[in-house]
Amino acid sequence: MEIQPLGMILGGLKGIFPRLMANRMSELGITYTFDQMVVLMIVRHSKQKQLVQQDIAEHMKKDKSLVLRIVDVLEKDGLIVRITDPNDRRRNIINITGKGVDLTDLFYAEEQLITKELMVGLTDEEIYTFYKVINHVKTRAEEF
Amino acid sequence: MEIQPLGMILGGLKGIFPRLMANRMSELGITYTFDQMVVLMIVRHSKQKQLVQQDIAEHMKKDKSLVLRIVDVLEKDGLIVRITDPNDRRRNIINITGKGVDLTDLFYAEEQLITKELMVGLTDEEIYTFYKVINHVKTRAEEF
DNA sequence: AACAATAGTTGACATTTACAACTGTTTATT
DNA sequence: AATAAACAGTTGTAAATGTCAACTATTGTT
Numbered sequence: 001m002e003i004q005p006l007g008m009i010l011g012g013l014k015g016i017f018p019r020l021m022a023n024r025m026s027e028l029g030i031t032y033t034f035d036q037m038v039v040l041m042i043v044r045h046s047k048q049k050q051l052v053q054q055d056i057a058e059h060m061k062k063d064k065s066l067v068l069r070i071v072d073v074l075e076k077d078g079l080i081v082r083i084t085d086p087n088d089r090r091r092n093i094i095n096i097t098g099k100g101v102d103l104t105d106l107f108y109a110e111e112q113l114i115t116k117e118l119m120v121g122l123t124d125e126e127i128y129t130f131y132k133v134i135n136h137v138k139t140r141a142e143e144f
Numbered sequence: 145m146e147i148q149p150l151g152m153i154l155g156g157l158k159g160i161f162p163r164l165m166a167n168r169m170s171e172l173g174i175t176y177t178f179d180q181m182v183v184l185m186i187v188r189h190s191k192q193k194q195l196v197q198q199d200i201a202e203h204m205k206k207d208k209s210l211v212l213r214i215v216d217v218l219e220k221d222g223l224i225v226r227i228t229d230p231n232d233r234r235r236n237i238i239n240i241t242g243k244g245v246d247l248t249d250l251f252y253a254e255e256q257l258i259t260k261e262l263m264v265g266l267t268d269e270e271i272y273t274f275y276k277v278i279n280h281v282k283t284r285a286e287e288f
Numbered sequence: 289a290a291c292a293a294t295a296g297t298t299g300a301c302a303t304t305t306a307c308a309a310c311t312g313t314t315t316a317t318t
Numbered sequence: 319a320a321t322a323a324a325c326a327g328t329t330g331t332a333a334a335t336g337t338c339a340a341c342t343a344t345t346g347t348t
Contacts, residue, residue: 035304041152053327061160062306064327064328065328068328069304090312090314090326090327091327114150119284126273129270129274133271133273137157138157140263144164177334197295208297232344233345235294236296291346292345296341297342300340304335306332306334310329311327312325315323317321318320
């Protein structure tokens, strides 16, 4: 069976979710970009005791200068705090604030809602396979 | 079964493919961005007899001013031509050139290669279900 | 003829992409 | 101990993207 190129397929898909989320969030008066929320979610759910900007950049596979700018905005708005690591003053440890927790709770709830609506009509097995393929593709991509 | 929010999942995936393609293309001395190639592919494979910028913007769900800027670059580089519609001078009909065809052939070949490599280890049925879910999600998103 | 709608263009601003070059700090090497 | 290398973060920059408003030229409707 011929495989359709992923680029064109994902290209068609990639803007959909952030746009739906942006529409929903702006209705709630929240204007953070998708990547800003992604950073906040990473900080919120990180299992690392001491998450630093470099970790976030690696996680997102984005340039550290972009992560810095995003972290700057989130800190300015009181969603996270940056603390110099006493054991290594090169590093800034990033923690989420109560305000940040509230925002990520809201974002996550909206995200789940939209996801459920998009998935209506699919079986559990189809959804399971979908996520399996995505994880597989990610893993393969990291081996390149 | 609990559904993971698509945003975080796709957020992790979305940059992967364009980045792999960009790496591959730059090795070949080609520096067009992913979206520029997407526009070229749309022009190439469009079944419409007279494709205009507005059609491309709708297809990509992007602002027409962005499409204009991309079309400007592709035209400047001789990959497409823009012809005023004799029946409606508001419209510019966009056609691909021979040079554009060559580039899209190359892009498509590389895209298929990378897709195949990413899909190694998955069954035909898993891949089929993956595309089915993606098309389903796109269709649902358009109904919002 | 007047008005509404469409296609495209231009401008503006914020964000992202992607890289280089820099500073300060820590670790490794000599 | 002194120096070099590596690391984390910062700053700057140019190009591209995202997004919107306002505009011009043209076509469609009333």
